[in-house]
Amino acid sequence: MKIAGIIAEYNPFHNGHKYQIDMLKDMGFTHIVVCMSGNFVQRGEPAIFPKLKRAKMALSCGVDLVVELPTIWSMASADKFAFGGVSILNEIGIDALCFGTECADIQKLKKTADVLDSQSFENELKNQLNTGVTYARARTLALELVAPELSKTIETPNNILAVEYIRQCKAINFTGEYIAISRIAVIHDDKKTNEHYASASLIRQHINDEKFIKNFLPEESFKIAQKCVNTNNYVNNISNYERQIISYLRRLNRGDFAKYSESNELENRLYKAVNESTSLCEIYIKTKAKNFTHSSIRRSIMKAWLNIPNGLDLIPPPYIKILGSSKKGLEILSKISSDKPIFSNFSESKNLDENAKKVYNMELMCSNLYATCLKDIAIPNFELSTKFLKVGN
């Protein structure tokens, strides 16, 4: 048994994701486990399809085990997102962590991680942050000064995540190997496509165009997506959740915004923007300043709406929740030696300790609110009644 681990959103699962899995199998990995974002994703939005649908896509396309990255970490900044995912995969026990990157030179990524962890970089980062640029920009500028040969490494989103994965793995003494797989043909968020590959964001934009998306999704994933769309359960239409988030934000006072804001000063700008705006887009635009990114604004707003205060992402996820498994996935499960509780449904969750229960209840509330973002509102606690998902071999 040789297990590869992946941290992913599968929003939705497309040919690029399938390519990564096929590559790992070609490399001799016998089992693949994925730690997948729950119903909310890193860019501060509800995922286009419910998590169980996205897990099913993955299982139908060669993944053996899908466990959940709870919203606390799945909707966090890159370092905390990586921290959550790496923590869970390490508990499960993997031989290699695999990630898609723009730069496939693993040594360069590792070296970048080392520099980012160094004191000289830390000092330079502070200097740069003091100029008032975004955190991401300050890092690039600091890296340019400390290690100019690496400065391009953290300019692309998948490299940024890859470097964070490596840093978090170092922090918890991960002993497995790293496998960087080059993203093929299209880069993250790219508007262009080639014959088989398109970015997830482009696919989401065209989710109602069956003919278009068919080219870029593996057959099984396409069938699930098609069913989601045809039964109207897709969500990535801002109008489904805009009104309720705006109305919720209008109740908050300045202090509340501080609890959910990822960056300093953001709370004041958010509070002001909310009290002047009539759409989410207007709130984003009015809040934007050079020292924080659009993603961090979106995440802060979503965290406010979901009532996820800052700081919860500083501890590792306190449990492992299984979203689905193949037969081979059960083999992975049978060999896990983690102390963390492992469960797949609500009735099994009853023995969680206080802290784990708090996180899990928060996740259930996120699901209940996610259900109101679907085109057809789903019943609350719809995930409580879902069974352990078993797919394929």
Add this chain to the structure above:
Amino acid sequence: MKIAGIIAEYNPFHNGHKYQIDMLKDMGFTHIVVCMSGNFVQRGEPAIFPKLKRAKMALSCGVDLVVELPTIWSMASADKFAFGGVSILNEIGIDALCFGTECADIQKLKKTADVLDSQSFENELKNQLNTGVTYARARTLALELVAPELSKTIETPNNILAVEYIRQCKAINFTGEYIAISRIAVIHDDKKTNEHYASASLIRQHINDEKFIKNFLPEESFKIAQKCVNTNNYVNNISNYERQIISYLRRLNRGDFAKYSESNELENRLYKAVNESTSLCEIYIKTKAKNFTHSSIRRSIMKAWLNIPNGLDLIPPPYIKILGSSKKGLEILSKISSDKPIFSNFSESKNLDENAKKVYNMELMCSNLYATCLKDIAIPNFELSTKFLKVGN
């Protein structure tokens, strides 16, 4: 100066309302003041048009002064609705309170009020309530036993309100007269119309049908309605606020529902219904039981969403907020001898005492949330920037 007072919703202002005003003028009343529901109405819904538009309709059609019945009282059961309205009009000082009724026999209405205030009725009411019927039904049954000749009086909604007005007037020693004006041609909520009169609920249902509503609204009111509809600011489409209310309710626990529920047991049924339902209609149906009415369910839900806990309606409104006035309205204002603060805009509200400020801030929040129910979401605090409305002579 001879002042008539009316308590109304004007949701929207139609020919029946105009008829009532014309009648009062024919009777020799020189000035007409209306205490009008704010943005939320007694049946537990947002009003179809914002309060300032509805006030403008009234002023354009012969009313001289429109003051606000804050949501705490405008979205309360009939007795508290009457209590709020009568308290405000009495502070302003009116010579007569006028109401539309199904039964124009004022002596019968007064007698009914007396019976409802009697100990023998109170005892019988308790007996009937113990059988588990709605409060309204228990009252009718108790009245049938105590004063059978009056039992039909409180079977229609406007009579019920009229009797409550009289009871509340008695309680505060109102010294003016009562004027009951028969509702003509159509009864409350009626589906039928005649040439000029249709119920407000029927008009709301057809609000997008210009040709239809034109028949039933005075010209000036029609023009305002038309403008509201054409600029998409009408709200009486449940889909505008359904999603946000459902998502808000899903956050509440059983205890929260108790804080907002008008009747006993309602909280448990509400909590259960919310956690099983995917639409407001489904919540209403699943909550309904023989001992509470649809209106009280809707009000409890809206109060939960607006965060208006029970009990605030037990004190009289602590201020008089002017929504608009004609020149003659200013004459009424100049002779008010009330101790209560009277104001028309936000800057004047700054001197309110703590209690009044609390009520006013709650009203501002109601307006901010109402703004998210409009077809095009309006800016928050849009009422803060509105000027004192002056219309006509």
